[in-house]
Amino acid sequence: MAKRSISKGVIKDIIIVGVGVLIIWIGLQVAFGTQNPFYVVASGSMIPVLQVYDVLVVQGHEPFEDIEIGDIIVFNRPSDHNRVIVHRVASIIDDDPKTIRTKGDANPASIPGTDFPITEEEYIGKVAYTIPQVGYVTQLLKPPINYVIIAVVIGIMVVKQMVKKKNEKELTFTDPINSENPDIIEDLSDIDKIEKDSEYSEHGETSEHGETSEDIEKKLEGIEKSVEENNTDEKKKE
Template sequence: MAKKSISKGVIKDIIIVGVGVLVIWIGLQVAFGTQNPFYVVASGSMIPVLQVYDVLIVSGHVTFEEIDVGDIIVFNRPSDHDRVIVHRVASILNEDPKTIRTKGDANPASIPGTDFPITQEEYIGKVAYTIPQIGYVTQLLKPPINYVIIAIVIGIMVVKQMAKRKNEKVLSLSDPLEKDNPDTIEELSDISKVEKDLEYSENLGKLDIDESENKHEESDMSTDNDKSKFS
């Protein structure tokens, strides 16, 4: 029974954490207007402005039509969309439909099929904020370390549930209304002693009354005998 209760408690905690993460993620998507607002820099093509493992927060609320030369944007590689790239806008190739060319700050030139042509279809968003070096955390999420972290989190939840059940058990045992509580037993025994003392006192009182009545009867009898003698 205890194992089932612990399992239910752990599952409940996991569901709460999962729902919380989901709500936060959806909130961030709405706030930044893109399906994925976070990206990690994986190459040095934008050094020194962006370093490897910098985390980028991308805003999709800046439309492609608003993008201008000098902006740093995130986009899918135009040739086959197999990579996500972050480069700076180098020039506007066409206005209708709008087409741009990008280039990495550390690269000598733009790369065809990678830096251009970029259209609305490839555009993801404009870099709004940069968090330096936080991307190192993503290395911890790779197997097998991520499985170790998950096991540790579940272990903490199990210990938490066991400690909670232990505290509840201790509190129930210390309840003064419980039958097995020593204080309650002592109080009940004291009450019993008082009742016995009262009963004993009542019996003594009865005995005193009976003895006084007997003495009175004996005195009456002796008086009668004296009278008979005088007569």
């Protein structure tokens, strides 16, 4: 039962984290108007403006028609669309439909099939922000390091659930007096009744149970003896 409870707790935590990440990611996509708002610079074609491992925040809401010479844009390579390029707009080749030519700041010239012709079909977005060198994190998250990180996170969740269960068990306990010494509780209850009866005898009256003071004293002695015997038995057991 404990293992099942721990498993359920871990699964619940993973689902919460997963849903949270998904919500944040969808929110970023909506905010920046592109399926992937972040790109990592992988080459030195835009040095010194952009360095390798810089993270680019791309604004997809910027219309292609508003792109001007000098803007740094992200686009799919026009020759095969199998690679994402980030270069600066060098010129407007045509206005209808709008077609542009780009060039890497560190490159001597534009590369056909890579830098041009760029149309709205290849356009992804305009570079809005640059976060220097944060892309090194993506290198750390490559296999097998990413699997180690996932294992550590899951391990922390398991430990968290185990500690939680242990604390709950420590809070749940049985009263040793009630469970192990029921006779003593009954005797103490009788003593309470007898003490009430003795109040009558002290004033020379008969108790509500019809007992005299001598009867009450004998009964008290018997109960006290019983309690002492029970205590002795408990000490022997220990």
